Amino acid sequence: MNYGTRKAAMRYQVTHSPAATADSEPTVTDAAGVTEIVRRAALTGTRVHIRPVVPAGPEAESET
8 A cells, every 4th residue: 555645535515405495505525425415315305416626725736
């Protein structure tokens, strides 16, 4: 294993709102969190919007 080149885990912004409303507070989470939110949305019939979070600043430069 090469621990020196380990990248940060990908993060996602997830907006989870009931079908009757158009607004909700976004949550930033990892892939496991996205999976759980999507699972709950499927059970309750709510909407989910997912987009990747692009790192900014020094974090972005070190990952390129």
